[in-house]
Amino acid sequence: MQEEEFQQALAFARSLPPSVLVSGPIVSLGPYARGVLPHSGFMAGKRHSSEGMAGDMGRSEGEVEPQGRSGFPNGGGPSEGNGPPAGAGQSERPKAFPGLSPTQDEELRYWLDRLGPFRKGPFSVYGQSVASHWNSDAKWQHCLPFLIQDSAVLQGDVLDLGCNNGYYLFRLLEIKTAGRILGMDPAASFYRQFRFLQEMLSPDSPAAAIDFLPAGHEALADKAGQMASEHSAQHSAQHSGSAYDPEMDLMRTPDGLQKDLPWMTFDAILCWGVIYHRTDPIQLLRTIHGALNSGGVLYLESMGIPEDPGHPYAQSIIPMGKYAGARGIWQVPNARALENYLHRSGFRNIEVLKEWDYSEELNGDTGLPVLQEYLDPNRPGFLQDGLPSPIRILMRARR
Structure with missing residues (x-):
């Protein structure tokens, strides 16, 4: 994956409803109620990034927006062979997660496939299962x-x-x-x-x-x-x-x-x-x-x-x-x-x-x-x- 495409993936991630992370055997992200955060005293309210990390860890200025049909780069999509082979570390996609449009749900699956396979996990991202090589x-x-x-x-x-x-x-x-x-x-x-x-x-x-x-x-x-x-x-x-x-x-x-x-x-x-x-x-x-x-x-x-x-x-x-x-x-x-x-x-x-x-x-x-x-x-x-x-x-x- 080239840097420009990666920036497109990040731009899409920022476009989704802000999520919280629920840590457990399956690490889950989604716009859940605040009450379901894991029981932990670790509640760091801000980053501890140095200036040298800010460019990589923060949100970029002049972010690159996805181009093409349905927001997919170059007009591509999950079915056009841009990601890993079918089933390569990914589970079957469920119905659109509440709060996401069908287009957002489809593009999320595209980027999860494009970034995979995931070696560590598993994860659940807005209701979509992301299988991993390791349990x-x-x-x-x-x-x-x-x-x-x-x-x-x-x-x-x-x-x-x-x-x-x-x-x-x-x-x-x-x-x-x-x-x-x-x-x-x-x-x-x-x-x-x-x-x-x-x-x-x-x-x-x-x-x-x-x-x-x-x-x-x-x-x-x-x-x-x-x-x-x-x-x-x-x-x-x-x-x-x-x-x-x-x-x-x-x-x-x-x-x-x-x-x-x-x-x-x-x-x-x-x-x-x-x-x-x-x-x-x-x-x-x-x-x-x-x-x-x-x-x-x-x-x-x-x-x-x-x-x-x-x-x-x-x-x-x-x-x-x-x-x-x-x-x-x-x-x-x-x-x-x-x-x-x-x-x-x-x-x-x-x-x-x-x-x-x-x-x-x-x-x-x-x-x-x-x-x-x-x-x-x-x-x-x-x-x-x-x-x-x-x-x-x-x-x-x-x-």
Whole structure:
């Protein structure tokens, strides 16, 4: 999607009746009654954006209006092949939502399809279901018991590093009572999904105060010059047999994006589903360590492999190409290896909080690969290629 088309999408989002966001297993947006906001003390009334973010996060001057029939750009529409294939991450469209005209309802479906598929979710937007590759609520429920006991998360400044389309940024609204929320992700498609949803919100919605920085982890580099750069990622991918996917390369910052962080350090950082996409996990963790306040906490969640009782030491799979059908997987560690990564990166009070099977958490209706397709039905715990099947591991560590 080009910038001009994205501005058309934002202009359409602004034209809808202002919405509020209801956070839950399905994150819902719509012009609901004020009384249905989630029970939370987090009611930030205004943005915490810096001047450097204002141009991206605010509403543009001279906004581009949609052109063509029924408001669709270039006279196109949902049936003319401009979006993803039918069923690619989207559910069947219901009748027009109360308050929207049939034309608005149709154009909303067009933009949701055009911006998809959505990897994290699901969402409901003015009554229209938006399916997602992940049932992200499942991971949230695994992590929530630990988050709600941590004052750094509840009351401090929190960063979600590698936040995708912001699903967990919205879920944080359920538990936070103070502090700010920032998401970072370099993938332009994820940023566009977040901004499209946020642009519909009433200015006094708590979710309108969330910042999203479209950049990689290098933006966290501290004043001492911890800037990390791995220019060999594309070259290595080409020679490993894996297709290079810039949206899976979380060290990448989009060209031309020179952003300053709204604030420099954090009380808590969530880094979920990121570290195994990194060619240098320790460099990532050292950068995170430098971005935490003294005593700050990291919640690290990763794809991993189970511990081998017969070999109680750090282990990690280094895939030759795809792993469990997914590309961009550079290493799949066990919990002991993650502990060693964290220790070598300067963290203390390192804990393994939870491990779980996630094979039921992926949605095959999005057209993206799901773990169950690659499991060996005759050999539990293994993939069809003979490698151990992955689990999820949640760690906690402090600076």
